[in-house]
Amino acid sequence: MNVNALYVVSKEPRAGSFFVSMGLMDILKRNFKRVAIFKPIVRGEKIDSDIETLLSVFEMRQRYEDAAGVEIDMVESYLARGEESRLYEQLITRFERLQNHYDFVLCLGMTDMHLKELVDFDVNVQIAKNFSVPVVGIVSAKEKEAEEVQEDIALWQQSLKEEGIRPFAFFINHVSDSLVCQMERFAPFPDTPCFPIPYEKKLDSPTVLDLISLTGGEILHMKDETALERIINKPLIAAMHPEHFLEHFEEKDLVVVPADRADIFLAILSANRIPGFPSASAIVVGGGMDIAPTVMKMIESDETFRVVLIKVPLTTLEIIMKAQRSEARITPRHRRKIALALGHFANHVDVGLIERSLKKTKIDIVTPVMFLHRIYAKASQHRMRVVLPESMDERILRAAETAQRRKIADITLLGNEEAVRNRAGMIGVDLEGVEVIDPVTSELKKRFAESFYRLRKHKGVTLENALDMVENVTYFATMMVHEGLADAMVSGATHTTRETVLPALQIIKTKPGIDIVSSVFFMCLDTRVLVYGDCAIVPDPNPKELAQIAIESAETAKAFGIEPIVAMLSYSTGESGVGADVEKVREATRIAKERRPDLLIEGPMQYDAAIDPAVAEKKMPGSKVAGRATVFIFPDLNTGNNTYKAVQRATGAIAIGPVLQGLRKPVNDLSRGCSVEDVVSTIAISAIQAQNIDEIQAAKD
Known part of the structure; x- marks a missing residue:
């Protein structure tokens, strides 16, 4: 039976269940088109941050209302009246509604920290039992010996089995360096995978954003919102002379300073500019005083100063106490911490084993999000x-x-x-x-x-x-x-x-038998990814060059998990057209098929015949390419560049590229208007191209 839902839960507070939920969602989003989340019990807050973060980070189209279950006060009321069955009926109805509309549902349990007097951890077990879904158990190894962790899992697994619930996997978070070797040998349950994950201090450290949320601070100066994501090393009271302050000042310290200490502000500004000196995570001003206008003008005029300046309506002692109690969080605004969390999960978890355990059926649909997630994973x-x-x-x-x-x-x-x-x-x-x-x-x-x-x-x-x-x-x-x-270079910003x-x-030069460098775009449509070549480099290829572009584009498609079915495009289909332009495509098709008889390549054909099965049946009946094409080879740059931009604008498709091909080793060109996300995806694409070269070389050896 295919697994189409999981219930993620931890017995203890701050065990890292949300971190694991993010890692699992990263896997699910690249394997299923439609993934939903469901948190059966939510706190009485207006918005549940876990739900909000998952919906935002993974660009899910699900409504928040469909992801949030019953508020904990209502759960307590049901249980106090002995109406558990009504509670479970309500939750099952909502859960099954999601199952009917989505390919997979990831359920988030509630930890002891947020449960109440009448609502204990067992309610999670009963919900999972009523949903009939496997449980993903989260255990913290913080301040524990290996035997304690093993005992925790053994007891948990036994209690789940007594309730008829299948454990899907156990994740052991916060594994210290001293326990790493023991945890690597830790496999007490052959039927249930256990994944030990080393402690990562940066994930457990609060940020400036967390401090502001806790203290209600007002931002007085901020040139870049990403500065809110800076991790706080330690709070440092700047109550001494500048020379003594600088002796104690370390990288990412949270500097708490009185508003009238202009000398400290000048010291921090200078340290920020001078290589080798630390930079603060943020500067916090307490009390009711305002910073002098001349000092504020200096701070605002310094274009290199990206440190956040915050005013908090608390005393210095109160600020320090709040800072020490500030907890690490992950919200949609913690983009850098999200990237670290996903990388840390993928680096220490056997993702392939999880995917095999899901025993999912093959899904031919590939969305843009799925494609990008697959690129990053590969x-x-x-x-x-x-x-x-x-x-x-x-x-x-x-x-x-x-x-x-x-x-x-x-x-x-x-x-x-x-x-x-x-x-x-x-x-x-x-x-x-x-x-x-x-x-x-x-x-x-x-x-x-x-x-x-x-x-x-x-x-x-x-x-x-x-x-x-x-x-x-x-x-x-x-x-x-x-x-x-x-292994690869990315440039062009x-x-x-x-x-x-x-x-x-x-x-580096071109590959043997290749005369030109060409390119492709990955055109990510709503339910599939197509390959367009060449829309960026070669203005007017001759038949031999066009054949090379077709073969290289097919190889690029294959390297990224796209079955290459190549359509050589022209203004006519089959034998109907005449003229120099269509003859060029006809000759290029002949050369490409002669060089690579193993590839599905046909042409010339018009775009509609290449992509639409109904049109293909009329214009090229019996064709193995028409109506099924995944790789589209344009006859010249003018046609290709205009077509990819027209498709992009008309359909809302995401165009990833250009991806260069034909070189012996990967070099890729960025647009000078590229975004950070464009650069990251190009790095991933370049890395995969390098992997492919290594695989080919290994096969030859």
Whole structure:
């Protein structure tokens, strides 16, 4: 029987059940088109933050009202009157309604911390039993020995089985370093997977946003909302002279300062600008005094100062006490923490085992969200090294942090390390785990120059020229890929397409038998993903080049899990048309089929015949491609570029790309108007291309 619902619950407070729910939702969203959440018992708050966060982060179209069950006060009332059956009937009705409209329902249980006098943990067990769904149990290993954890799970599993409930899996959170080895050998229940997950301090640390929510603080200065996501190291009272304050000041400290201490504000401003000095997570001003206008003007005029300034209507002591009690949370605004959580889950959980355990039926529908989630998951399975040369661009820095946190790839940035890390600190980006290399001072510079000289001396390049050229970040990054020190390069946020592609053509060069670099767009429609090539690079390919574009586009589709069914597009279908343009497509089709008889390639055909089965039946009856095409090859850049933009605007499709193809190793070009999300998806795509090259090479070896 297929599993189409799970009930996630922990017996103890702050065990990390929401963290696990996010990780499971990440898996579900890339395997099912329609996923719902249901929290049978909610607190009496206006909006449940867990529901709100999941709906927002995973872009779910489900209404909040359908995800929220019965308020806990009402549950208590039902139980006090001995009307449990009425409660369960009401919940079952709502749960089954979701099952009828969605492919999978993820249920969120309520922990002891939020239960009441008459409502204990057993109500979760009874709800899961009445829903007839497997339970995902969450156990905290914080301050526990391995034997205690094992006993907790054994007792829990036994109690579930006594109620006729099947445990789906147990997740053991907050596993300390000393327990890691013991937990890796911890498999007491062969029929129930147990996933130990190491403790991650950053997930357990409060942010500036959490402090504001707790204290009701007013933001006096904030240049960038992402600064609210900065993690708080410790609260620090700035009641001493500046020189003594700086001795105690550490990175990400929450500085609590009286409003009239202009000297402390100047010290913090200076430290923020000078490399090697710490940057505060936030500055908090207590009491009823206002900051002097001249000091506020200095803070507001400093464009590099991205630290949040907060006014809190409390005394210094009260602020410190609140800060110490502030708890880590995950809400839709905690984007960086969400990326870290998803990466941490994927890095320590056997996702394949969970997917196999679900025993889901194959679903042919692929939504844009599913496609992106699959890309991220595939990239993280075997992490590749991706180099980003444009390290001073804020979008690149934020994408580097996200990619590193989500374990999509291992990131290398190029530039002066002190300047790059200082810039990251100013905008609140955490570059932990990210490598920074300076092309000007790197010991690799001489090696790269000699290698580039050997490659280009026949074009008149001297060794002196080569030394100058490899200081250019794009050339240096390309040499890293060429020399195997990086698996892929992503550039173009501040460089032109020519500046990105030319070094790749000179150094990496095209694959054997390929004369040109071309591109594809992944066109993510509502229920499927199509591949369009070439809509960005080659203006007017000849028949041989067009055949190469078709073959490379088919290979790209296959690498990303799309079955390649290739339509060679023209203004006529089959043998009906004449003219130079249609003859070019006809000849390209012949060449492509001759070179790759294993691929499904047909043409020429019109777009409607390629995509619509009804039209295909009339125009090309019996065709194995018409009406089923997944890869669309346009005859020239004018046609392709206009078509992809028309489809994008008319249908609301998401166009991911351009993805470059034909090179020996992956290099991808960004649009200069790219978003952070565009950069992250391009990093993931580049990593998958590199994985594919490794797989091909391994097969040859």
